[in-house]
Amino acid sequence: MGSPIPEKVRKRRAISENPTASQSSSEGDFDAVVEEIQAEARRRRESGEYPAAFERELDALFEDLVPERLREHDFEAVLDRAERASLIDLHAPVDDERRAYAQVKRGVQKLILWYMDYVVRQLATFAASTTRAVRLLGNRVEAIDERQTALARRLPEVGDVGDLLPRDHHTVESWSDGAVALLSGVSGRILHAEAGDGGVVKRLLDAGADAYGVDPEAAEDSLELRAQGALEHLGVVGEGALGGLLLSGITDRAPTEAKIRLAQVAGEVLAPGGRVVLLGNDPEHWAERVPAALADLAPGRPFHADTWRLLLERSGFDGVDVRTGPETGTYLVTATRG
Amino acid sequence: MPAPAAVHQFVSSFVPRDAVSMHALGVRGLLRDLGFDSEIFVKESRAEMVRESRFYRSFDPTGPAVLVYQAATGSAMADFLGARREPLVVNYHNLTPPQFFAAWEPHTAVELDVGRRQIADLAPRADLAVAVSAFNESDLHGLGYDPARTTVAPVLIDPATLHREVDPATRDRLEADGGDGPAILFVGRLAPNKAQHDLVKALAALVEVYGGSPRLRLVGAPSSPRYQRALRGLVAARGLEANVELAGSVTDAEAGAHYATADVFCCLSDHEGFCVPLLEAMHHGVPIVAYAAGAIPETLAGAGLLLPEKDPATVAAALHRVATDASLRERLVVAGRRRLQDFALDRARARFAEALRPVLEGVPV
CATH class of the missing domain: 3.40.50.2000 (Glycogen Phosphorylase B;)
Structure with missing residues (x-):
């Protein structure tokens, strides 16, 4: 049933019948408006009106509501489904509203039952054997998983000695101005690993950047600061997913192999044009500062700044710049992903 | 190809206010105006649409005919048409890629997958495929349709x-x-x-x-x-x-x-x-x-x-x-x-008639 045109619609019609407005409208005009809208969204983000964590929270909220996603990755559930599917029903439905059709179907079924039975038995045996083999393989992978977890639990005992070293907050504090200045203008997400209490991340967020941090000793586990090891986290960051990367702490403490890998991973996770900023201690200065026994037992020692320069250049970085702080015995190395 | 006397359409689900069903009615009007015998054959239809359609299994042409399949979903009708010998036009309205449903309704994803395979299976059989958008035409190419035998024509929807x-x-x-x-x-x-x-x-x-x-x-x-x-x-x-x-x-x-x-x-x-x-x-x-x-x-x-x-x-x-x-x-x-x-019915009808011209050779359109 119809009704008089409401006020809102009447207004719209009056507007649409304005010939001047019609002449001024064009596709290009809307492209410019879209650009203004994008600029507005950027400006609001940069001013902090629109916290970077807000969109991530919305995404996370919805992800939690997707029903099958988790089950799709659950090995047991997938295997159960495969096992159920491996049961092949030999008796196809023969019912039909048309009696003659139903009789024909029954006749055909009876006629070929011996043949179907022979084929189906083989198919079912094959399917059951395959799922059984996959289950056995799954059990073996699980056993390897358990052994690896047990081994990993033992390995930190070596690392624990390194952990006796006091956490070096001084280096990050002394270079935080420089790091924020170098990173706040980059395009894309910025990761600080290890982020300590998240002080630099907060400064970057305040500057309008889309930043987050990871630290194995993070007091809280939030979207801005996650309780996770640097290498562990970098291992799951997508290729080219970051615009900026600030590395500290791990750059001194990690064993040599891990530090070499760290430079390689930095080259992988940064998008072309992305910037890495690496903070470290001069090894001689570090050795003087740290008690000899702890220095000897530490799994890793700091690199010279020039070592990082070499590693970063080998990992595809350009324009490596080293800044040293003679008073503090620390340095900042920055480079751009080529 | 001899000029056909009839161009019939096949629509899996024929329901009121549905865009594909309304389009099929528009196409039937166009074909009849062009002088063809034209009916709509359906797999299922709502009560109010029954008079406008016939059950597809009852299709029994008496002379040369072109078949137009309104492809918008998986359907046994596709297999039925694939087994026939008349010239075939696939009018493609798009099928949602199954991955969108995989996490939500796995059975729907399977149905969509089957539907897309059915449309792909019709590729070698189709004399012409008419997509309702260039995006859909590109999708058809991905399903194996020969770009030389695809074209684009908008849906025939009376703005009224x-x-x-x-x-x-x-x-x-x-x-x-x-x-x-x-x-x-x-x-x-x-x-x-x-x-x-x-x-x-x-x-x-x-x-x-x-x-x-x-x-x-x-x-x-x-x-x-x-x-x-x-x-x-x-x-x-x-x-x-x-x-x-x-x-x-x-x-x-x-x-x-x-x-x-x-x-x-x-x-x-x-x-x-x-x-x-x-x-x-x-x-x-x-x-x-x-x-x-x-x-x-x-x-x-x-x-x-x-x-x-x-x-x-x-x-x-x-x-x-x-x-x-x-x-x-x-x-x-x-x-x-x-x-x-741009979607005015007279313009859309002209474009659709032009799109069908290759399979209606000899007939003024």
């Missing part, structure tokens, strides 16, 4: 059928519940590929950044109960129950009330083969904000704000801009009305 009368009770209710922000409308099935969850996120951003109490009205029946539940969950988690209405399936007049009270039509779909509701919004003078995915840029053709990304901040900024910029709204409405003229 886009008009919705206004149900006064619904209009009064919607106006009373107007809130103090824009009323945002989207019309389409509740489906993962239509990404209504992104509309809820954008609404959350609109509330967070611009304040007020905007309304989001989602009109359309759910095609995934799980997705609908998740959508409700997202709304509840953000405390937006008062702002969001999941209207479900509505009558024409109720839809008219929604269009009449909407300040902006917003489409953030990840996959659309054409999107008829965009034309409805243009017809009802509702300015459009849309995400540039699938056939949307093509259907819109500049008659709306086309966003290259749909993060909540950008969409919220676009919605706020349209709601507060009277001059922009005016230009969007004018552009929409002008774009609608």
